[in-house]
Amino acid sequence: MQKNTPSRNTIRLTRRGRLALVATGAVVAGTAVAVPLLTLGDDDPRPTTLVIPEGHRASQVYAAVDKALRLPAGSTKKSLAKAALKLPGDAEGNPEGYLFPATYPLKEGATPEQLLSLMVDTAHKKFNGAPVAAGAQRNAMNVYQAVTVASIVQAEASTKADMGKVARVIFNRLERGMPLQMDSTVDYALGRSASRTAEADTEVDSPYNSYTRMGLPPTPIDNPGEDAMRAAITPTPGDWLYFVTVAPGDTRFTADHKEHQGNVAEFNARQKKEKEEGEQEASGRPEK
Numbered sequence: 001m002q003k004n005t006p007s008r009n010t011i012r013l014t015r016r017g018r019l020a021l022v023a024t025g026a027v028v029a030g031t032a033v034a035v036p037l038l039t040l041g042d043d044d045p046r047p048t049t050l051v052i053p054e055g056h057r058a059s060q061v062y063a064a065v066d067k068a069l070r071l072p073a074g075s076t077k078k079s080l081a082k083a084a085l086k087l088p089g090d091a092e093g094n095p096e097g098y099l100f101p102a103t104y105p106l107k108e109g110a111t112p113e114q115l116l117s118l119m120v121d122t123a124h125k126k127f128n129g130a131p132v133a134a135g136a137q138r139n140a141m142n143v144y145q146a147v148t149v150a151s152i153v154q155a156e157a158s159t160k161a162d163m164g165k166v167a168r169v170i171f172n173r174l175e176r177g178m179p180l181q182m183d184s185t186v187d188y189a190l191g192r193s194a195s196r197t198a199e200a201d202t203e204v205d206s207p208y209n210s211y212t213r214m215g216l217p218p219t220p221i222d223n224p225g226e227d228a229m230r231a232a233i234t235p236t237p238g239d240w241l242y243f244v245t246v247a248p249g250d251t252r253f254t255a256d257h258k259e260h261q262g263n264v265a266e267f268n269a270r271q272k273k274e275k276e277e278g279e280q281e282a283s284g285r286p287e288k
Contacts, residue, residue: 135233
């Protein structure tokens with residue numbers, strides 16, 4: 001157990017190191033339609049499948065179903081009350097984390113309740129098997145907590161290869177009694193997509209603010225896929241407490257706070273340079 005833990009400001013672990021990345025939309029081939037990216041007109045053929053990308057939040061899933069079924073905005077969310085979804089008790093009726101990302105058929109006459117139930121049933125098939133239950137127990141969690149960890153991994157990891165390391169950082173911090181300090185949880189609390197988290201953002205009064213609240217957030221913060229879930233139950237061995245994505249494909253994990261500060265400084269310098277170059281290009285001024 002780590003002693004003499006530094007203050008919250010000095011041990012901050014931010015979303016990919018305060019990295020302001022905007023998630024790119026999934027490219028979907030064939031007849032599968034990434035509905036959140038489309039505007040369907042009356043003359044457009046109805047899509048035959050609905051694609052739910054990994055890491056989408058429940059709110060995004062609801063909007064996707066509304067568009068796929070050509071329903072007024074908000075219809076799917078309103079249908080939750082009569083959907084009777086078979087969720088874990090810990091979820092308290094909130095399906096976040098259990099709207100499993102996959103490609104779903106859109107049958108004639110499909111309803112929001114049917115689609116949501118299919119997603120939840122698929123999640124149970126993926127999450128409730130013996131390997132996941134055993135992996136969760138091995139890490140002193142129940143399955144719902146493992147899904148919560150997986151949702152943070154899904155939001156934070158820049159690549160599939162980094163997922164196991166991000167999961168290990170989460171467990172190492174929990175074991176040491178350190179706040180997780182993940183920007184992804186703050187983004188969820190504020191109801192926004194990934195952005196560069198400001199100091200004031202980390203003070204938001206929310207149970208999802210992992211800067212001011214200890215432990216895991218009360219629910220998952222998105223709907224993770226199988227890779228993130230696998231990382232959550234089999235984290236990569238290591239002593240890391242910090243990570244920052246300095247550049248695309250260059251995420252640095254460390255247990256040393258001073259080293260992490262150096263990595264963050266390099267990230268900030270890169271961000272500043274890119275911003276200046278972008279402003280120069282926009283203004284048409286030659287670079288010096």
